[in-house]
Amino acid sequence: MTEPVLQLRGLRKAYADTPVFDGVSLALAPGEFVAMLGESGVGKSTLLNCIAGLDEVDAGDITLAGHAVRTLAEPERARLRREHLGFVFQAFHLLPHLSVAENVALPLRLLGRHGAVADAAVQALLAAVGLGALGGRSPAQLSGGQLQRVALARALVHQPRLVLADEPTGNLDPATAEKMIDLLQAQVRASGTACLLVTHSASAAARADRVVRLTAQGIVPG
Ligand SMILES: Nc1ncnc2c1ncn2[C@@H]1O[C@H](COP(=O)(O)OP(=O)(O)O)[C@@H](O)[C@H]1O
Numbered sequence: 001m002t003e004p005v006l007q008l009r010g011l012r013k014a015y016a017d018t019p020v021f022d023g024v025s026l027a028l029a030p031g032e033f034v035a036m037l038g039e040s041g042v043g044k045s046t047l048l049n050c051i052a053g054l055d056e057v058d059a060g061d062i063t064l065a066g067h068a069v070r071t072l073a074e075p076e077r078a079r080l081r082r083e084h085l086g087f088v089f090q091a092f093h094l095l096p097h098l099s100v101a102e103n104v105a106l107p108l109r110l111l112g113r114h115g116a117v118a119d120a121a122v123q124a125l126l127a128a129v130g131l132g133a134l135g136g137r138s139p140a141q142l143s144g145g146q147l148q149r150v151a152l153a154r155a156l157v158h159q160p161r162l163v164l165a166d167e168p169t170g171n172l173d174p175a176t177a178e179k180m181i182d183l184l185q186a187q188v189r190a191s192g193t194a195c196l197l198v199t200h201s202a203s204a205a206a207r208a209d210r211v212v213r214l215t216a217q218g219i220v221p222g
């Protein structure tokens, strides 16, 4: 059996005295597209942040691309994110002082990839999210739905091993949302990228290979 891209075992998380989740276990194989449902406030965004090494769990193991995330110091975590992870944050987190195209190019620049091939990858992804003409704009000049699509392009541009997408179609109309899921799925199929998609959209979840639900007691079939 191929080694999972992501393996979660027995994760527990609380904020101070408030438990968030416990007993969270999940494995994603290369190229697997998993949708994660769960009530608002159950800890979906928190879980994605913990997987990315941006927040801490209190117990359990997180293995990402063969690395035990919890044992890594911040510089190694940053390198792991750069090399293997694409993250579509719920609040986008684009850099306001960079243009749209520079935001999408950032993962490539951080890997030392400059030049015509990198620029073509940026332009291809901007076109794929329907923003081919807007690369020169500043994020402040885009709508929420456009920012969300820039965030998706940035998460895919370096063909990471794992994409974590936190409600990436929440600001989009149904037709655009469908196109964004097409793009995610195409990359999953073409590059063997695994994807953990947090969504409230039944139509997005229906496109996944597997649907799971996060509860306070762990992950159950969706
Ligand atoms: N930094 C934080 N400090 C304290 N509590 C937090 C923090 N971030 C999130 N929470 C709480 O943790 C729970 C899970 O939040 P979140 O992961 O955003 O849920 P979801 O994404 O499933 O809606 C919520 O009750 C939220 O209020």
Ligand SMILES: [Mg+2]
Pocket (backbone or CB within 6 Å): 044, 045, 046, 090, 166
């Ligand atoms: Mg959330």
